[in-house]
Amino acid sequence: MTERSLPDGFEALEPFRAYWGVPGTQDRRDRREAASMADIVAFYEVMIALAPAPAAMKHLERFALDAMPPREARLMELVLALAHVSMATELHGQPRAPHTPYPHGVRLVQGPAYFG
Amino acid sequence: MTEMVADFRAPTTNFTKRAGLGTGPVPTEPYRSAVYFEQERDRIFKRAWLCLGRVERLPDPGDYIVEQIEPARASILVTRTRDGAIKAFYNVCSHRSNTLVLDREGSASRFMCRYHNWTYRNDGALLGIPDERNFFGIDKQACGLTTVAVDVWEGWVFVNLQRAPEVTLAEFLGEFGEAYRHIPYQNADKSILYVSHLNANWKVIADAFAETYHVPAIHPETIGATFASRDNPFARPISTQTWGPHRSVSTYGNPDYAPPERARVERLAYSNIATGNVLSAAGLDDMDLFLKHPAINPTKSEHWAVDVTWIFPNFMIDVSPGGFWTHHFWPISFNRTRWEARFHVPPAGDVWQRLQQEHYIARLGEILLEDVGNTERTQAGLESGAKDSMPLQDGEVMIRHSLHHIQKWIDADSVREAIS
Numbered sequence: 001m002t003e004r005s006l007p008d009g010f011e012a013l014e015p016f017r018a019y020w021g022v023p024g025t026q027d028r029r030d031r032r033e034a035a036s037m038a039d040i041v042a043f044y045e046v047m048i049a050l051a052p053a054p055a056a057m058k059h060l061e062r063f064a065l066d067a068m069p070p071r072e073a074r075l076m077e078l079v080l081a082l083a084h085v086s087m088a089t090e091l092h093g094q095p096r097a098p099h100t101p102y103p104h105g106v107r108l109v110q111g112p113a114y115f116g
Numbered sequence: 117m118t119e120m121v122a123d124f125r126a127p128t129t130n131f132t133k134r135a136g137l138g139t140g141p142v143p144t145e146p147y148r149s150a151v152y153f154e155q156e157r158d159r160i161f162k163r164a165w166l167c168l169g170r171v172e173r174l175p176d177p178g179d180y181i182v183e184q185i186e187p188a189r190a191s192i193l194v195t196r197t198r199d200g201a202i203k204a205f206y207n208v209c210s211h212r213s214n215t216l217v218l219d220r221e222g223s224a225s226r227f228m229c230r231y232h233n234w235t236y237r238n239d240g241a242l243l244g245i246p247d248e249r250n251f252f253g254i255d256k257q258a259c260g261l262t263t264v265a266v267d268v269w270e271g272w273v274f275v276n277l278q279r280a281p282e283v284t285l286a287e288f289l290g291e292f293g294e295a296y297r298h299i300p301y302q303n304a305d306k307s308i309l310y311v312s313h314l315n316a317n318w319k320v321i322a323d324a325f326a327e328t329y330h331v332p333a334i335h336p337e338t339i340g341a342t343f344a345s346r347d348n349p350f351a352r353p354i355s356t357q358t359w360g361p362h363r364s365v366s367t368y369g370n371p372d373y374a375p376p377e378r379a380r381v382e383r384l385a386y387s388n389i390a391t392g393n394v395l396s397a398a399g400l401d402d403m404d405l406f407l408k409h410p411a412i413n414p415t416k417s418e419h420w421a422v423d424v425t426w427i428f429p430n431f432m433i434d435v436s437p438g439g440f441w442t443h444h445f446w447p448i449s450f451n452r453t454r455w456e457a458r459f460h461v462p463p464a465g466d467v468w469q470r471l472q473q474e475h476y477i478a479r480l481g482e483i484l485l486e487d488v489g490n491t492e493r494t495q496a497g498l499e500s501g502a503k504d505s506m507p508l509q510d511g512e513v514m515i516r517h518s519l520h521h522i523q524k525w526i527d528a529d530s531v532r533e534a535i536s
Contacts, residue, residue: 025308025474029481048380057384060467076467083474086381087482091337097482100489105313106481112308112473113463 006078007059007071013078016043020081021074025111028077032084033102037095044089047082065114073115080115122415124352124368131356131513135363141505142519147317148498152526153187153450159526160429161187161447163534165267165274165281165288167431168194169442169458172271172305174202178223180238182207186448188277192264193217195238198225204266204275205240210259236261269293271301272433282531289427290535292359295411296425302405302439303460308477310457314488316495318430318447319518321455324487325424325432325443326514328353328367334490335483343421345370352511354417360535361428361521363514366413369421385468385475406435426514428521451495457484 006013019035020043022028032040047053056079063072088095096102110116121130132139146152168183174196181194191207193216209216209229216229216236226243228235235244240261248254265276267285270293274285286293314321324330328351331343344351348368355366375382406412412435413420422436432443441459448454459480464470497503508516521534528534 025477028474029478032478048384053381053384057467057471063467065464065467065470076470079467079471080474082381083385083471084478086379086475087478090379090381091479091482097485097489100482100485101492104485104488106484106488107311108308108477108481109311110307110309112461112470112477113306114470115474116308 005071006075009059010056010075012046013075016046016078017074019043020085021077022081023077023115025080025116026108028081028084029108031081032088033096035085035088035095037088040085040088040095044082044085047078047085053079053082076115120355120415122355122417124348124354124419129352129510131353132508132510132516135356135358135513135517137513137516137520141507142516143505144498144503146519146522147319147495148450148501150450153317153447155526156429156447156522157187159528159534160522161185162277163282163531164429164525165276165285166429167427167444168192168273168275169444170271170301170304170307171202171268171273173221174273175305176223178225178238179221180217180224181221182217182219184446184454185275185277186446186454190277191215192275193227193261194266194273194275197239201239202266202268202273203239204264205261206264208262209234210242210261211245216261270297270299271304278531283535288531288535289362290360292362292427295357295359299409299412299435300405301460303462306462307458307460310459310480310484312455312457312484312488313448314453314455314492315451316453316491317451317498318445318453319522320491320494320498321453321487322426322430322432322443322445322518323512323515324491325434326365326426326518327512329509329511330490334486339479339483341376342370342373343368345372348419350511354419355413355415356513357411357414358517361525362426363517364411364423364425365514366415366417366423367421368417368419371419382475385472406437424514426518428518429525451499 005017020031022031056075060072060076068076092098120134166185173181174194177196177198177200179196183192185192192204193207194202194204197203207216209231211232211234214229214231216227224238226235226237233246237243240263242256242259265281267274269285269289328343331351332340351368353365354368357364375386412423422434425433430445434441439460444456446454461473464473525534
């Protein structure tokens with residue numbers, strides 16, 4: 001039997017894990033910038049409109065960032081990806097900022113502690 | 117001295133006049149001329165003290181960093197030696213001038229050139245030459261690494277590429293160096309780093325961070341609502357200061373900013389955190405430390421958002437209620453720039469703070485991209501030759517002050533004359 005990759009109760013996010021569940025902040029920037037608006041909105045709506053993001057935060061806040069079990073760590077990656085996706089849905093209304101170059105030479109070369 | 121009109125509601129402000137600058141249009145040639153860039157290279161980047169970053173990047177003996185100074189075509193190795201001293205060298209082997217250290221930072225008490233295995237101690241001394249006997253009476257003591265003048269001011273590491281610097285770092289910083297003492301740099305040892313390569317003159321991108329006049333136009337969604345309001349629709353600065361070639365501007369913050377209803381992730385990210393400013397990733401506790409300092413937000417305006425402090429020629433320290441960040445603008449050519457933006461972000465204490473950081477960093481990336489797109493379009497316009505000059509308004513005084521001092525350094529035959 002395959003081990004479930006996300007904590008119980010978050011099965012609905014399973015289809016999004018392969019694309020959006022990546023380890024670093026720059027990886028998440030890359031994924032969001034390369035995604036279509038349809039894919040962005042699909043992920044955003046499952047995360048926010050169906051309200052699992054606050055639920056996920058409530059679930060995750062019991063764990064320390066430097067000792068998160070694998071399933072919780074995968075869920076945390078998805079929550080962090082939501083921060084990037086929200087740039088498209090909540091600020092720009094399109095996948096990337098208007099009137100900006102893509103591809104471009106702006107890279108996060110050193111991320112924050114934990115999941116950075 | 118003229119009294120400062122530090123009131124964004126006044127009919128006009130008087131920062132330019134107060135800085136002793138003219139009010140006419142300024143030339144565009146410095147932004148598009150390869151000849152002018154060569155003058156900047158020789159007269160400024162090879163003569164001025166240049167900041168390379170925080171000393172916290174070298175906490176222990178053996179730690180080292182390597183920084184590229186493209187306008188001087190130099191790779192600089194900065195080390196902390198066994199006795200705790202900070203040293204700087206050209207990152208060049210004394211044998212056939214190969215690059216000595218290839219990585220960007222690390223810890224090592226000695227360095228070996230990969231070309232012929234010449235070995236140096238981190239204080240620059242040459243330790244070993246393979247098959248030394250087959251050289252011709254080589255003087256090992258004379259073959260150490262070429263030293264570069266280095267000094268530390270308030271935890272900032274500066275180098276000077278003159279073989280014998282004409283002025284000390286303290287003289288170079290002058291009154292600014294005194295006014296900006298004892299500022300607390302929270303989380304100085306923890307940072308995130310955005311590196312951008314863009315097709316624009318280094319001054320075009322530096323200028324973009326020297327005024328907030330553009331913010332309501334270029335950044336309407338990302339930060340427009342935080343830097344302007346009905347009271348201050350054009351994001352006028354609240355005060356400016358100049359000290360010799362250095363300068364600072366205190367920018368306006370909208371005290372009423374709150375994430376809009378549709379910004380559901382932003383609201384989620386910030387819901388469990390008291391934060392004074394959406395640009396900052398630190399908490400309210402740090403704010404008092406800055407608020408009390410006389411050089412920061414000098415008029416003590418309640419509308420203060422960020423102080424942009426521009427140390428000549430290419431380095432900015434920005435302090436805001438929640439923390440500080442820096443910009444390095446390194447010219448590669450007259451129309452190509454490497455821009456490093458380093459933001460000091462502590463390790464998150466819990467998942468809520470970590471989510472807020474991710475949102476902050478994601479938004480930063482968007483803001484930087486908006487600036488890159490904007491500066492590249494500006495550069496294209498400058499290079500078209502359509503305009504020989506540009507008008508600057510009072511809120512753009514830092515740009516005028518920068519251009520004035522760049523020209524002054526180019527014209528001056530000595531550094532002492534340049535900073536006089």
